[in-house]
Amino acid sequence: MKLQVYNSLHNQLETFTPLEPGKVKMYVCGPTVYNYIHIGNARSVVAFDTIRRYLEYLGYEVTYVSNFTDVDDKLIKAAQAEHVTVPELADRYIQAYYEDTQALNVQPATVNPRATDNIAEIIAFVQDLIEKGYAYQVDGDVYYRARRFASYGELGHEDLDTLEHGASEHVASAELAKKEDPIDFALWKAAKPGEIAWDSPWGAGRPGWHIECSVMATKYLGNTIDIHGGGIDLEFPHHENERAQSEAKTGQTFVKYWLHNGFVTVGAADEKMSKSQGNFVTVHELLKTVDPQVLRLLMATTQYRRPIRFSEAGLAEAQTNLKKLQTAYQNLSYRLQDAEPGSDFKLEQEVRQVQADFQDAMNADFNVQNGIASVYELAKLSNVYAQRPVVFQATLTLMQQRLAELAAIFGIKLATEELADADVEALIAEREQARADKDFARSDAIRDQLRDQGIVLEDTPQGTRFRRES
Known part of the structure; x- marks a missing residue:
């Protein structure tokens, strides 16, 4: 089955066919950097990192752009409250974002553009919209004529008359007086x-907030991109406005596939987690007490369009499941020490079937819940095989490689237990004896074993030293 994705614009599954064979251009709305990211923010980051990883697993070259909104009302207010400049505040929380997402094993974006680094491009973009009649200036403000864009409201599936009524009730009277139409932005x-x-x-x-993403997406990815992602709360008005601005300027389709992730909910009432409601938990604080791999597994194994209920029970279950995967991987490593040369062809066929089941699940709009079930099945197969009296090297290696490969799509890093320094020294001594005995196969095997643990050996005239790769 070919990859199917749920396009929010059409509210249906569609076969994924990129604009350019073998390549994917992907834009995901990043954070407004006036505070640490909370679990709801991280959910979007993890969801689209997992999607990106799966696309790369399928062989696509992914250009992944995710922005920072580093100037807006929230930043100005927070900077004033802390008596710092807006750039100082933004720099602090951008650095915190990198630290938190790195802990969650989120792959670095191809580009993380900042709005304030693209002011010249934003001004030129706005001027172009004015010249095309899609925008107008009033007392130093510039507004977009929403009704001028024929399909405005289609992405958010909104009725314009309803929007006009809502805007008339909620927009400040001074701003409303400036606008030609209440729904202009x-x-x-x-x-x-x-x-x-x-x-x-x-x-x-x-x-304005919306114009920033239009400019940065088209600047770094071109007038039409394959995937635009973000939280469901961004579908309207943010993504609606991005679409209207971009297509009005370029005359081309802005996005081929719109993907939106569900919320993180908390409490018995399953309330949406958000800063505005004050019911949020920052990743920065949570990682002081929770293993980042546990948090990553919790968020990566719920299908991206579904809500995640954040709870202690959910974290405990994720911790148990992570341990299962780690144990299976380590069991395979342990049995490699006494494995026989050769293969178990029947078992290897089972492994390939599990991998095929995994891919079928993920091709159904990134159904990670069924996908991770296949990974757990592979872990179970690994544990059963590792219990056999006789095991084969090629089969163990295949199982270990596939287990690590599939777990990595969820952002989970599997490795054998880190050796203590005393154990490393013992292996170095064994290697020295093997070299003295001219048992170079064993000597090389020990070097490879240590290298797989991130330990580099350095042979010097004074003896062999080791260091751990950072």
């Missing part, structure tokens, strides 16, 4: 006294 905001600002044809100001 800001592309550029005139600066208030003391706020961070950039010069523009419309006066000092800063970009």
Whole structure:
């Protein structure tokens, strides 16, 4: 079965066919960096990192862009409260983001552009929309004419008359008076006294939130991209507005497949976790007490469109499942020490069938719950095989490679238990004796064993030393 993805624009599964064979252009909305990311933010990061990893497993070359919103009302307010500049605040939380996501084994993006590094491009983009009649300037603000874009509302499946009524009730009267239509939205905001600002044809100001992503996505990926991802809460208005702006400027389809992840919920009422509701837990704090691999497994093994219920019970289950995978991998490593040359062809066929089942599951819109079930089945096969009196090297190696490969798609790193320094020294001594005995096969095997543990041997005139790779 070919990969199927659920396109939010059409509310249906569609066969995934990239714009360019073998390559995928992917944009995922990143955080607004005025605080540490919470579990809800991390859910989106992990979900799309898992999707990216699976696309790479299928052989695609993925160009992955995820932005930082480093100027907006929230940053300005937080910076004022802390008596620091907006760039200082943004730098602090961008660094924290990298630390937290690295702990969760999230692959680095191809590019992490910052809005403030693209001000010139944003101004040019807005000016183009004005010249095309899609935008207008009022007292230093620039607004987008939403109704001018014929399909506005289609991504969010929103009725324009309902939107107009809602906007009339909730938009401040001063701003409403500036707009031609209540549903129009800001592309550029005139600066208030003391706020961070950039010069523009419309006066000092800063970009609106929506325009930032349109500019950065098209700048780094081109006018049309394969996948645009983000939380379901971004579908409208953020992604709707991105789509309207981008297609109005370029005259081309902005995104081929829109993918949206579900919320993280907490409590008996399954409330959405968010900063605005005050019911959030930051990753920064949580990682002080929770193994990051446990948290990663919890978030990576719920299908991306479904909500995740965050609870102690869920973390405990993830910890148990992680231990199962680690134990299976280590059992295979242990039996490699006394394995016979050769293969068990029947068992290897079972391994390949498990891998095929895994791929079928993941091809069904990244169904990680069925996918991880196949990985657990492979772990079970590994444990049973490792109990046999006679095992074969090639089969053990195949099982170990496949187990590590499939677990890695979920961001889980499997390895044998780290050797203590005394154990390393013992192996070095054994290797020295093997070299003295001219048993070079054993000497090389020990070097390879240590290298797999991240331990590098250095042979010097004073003897063999070792260091651990960082």
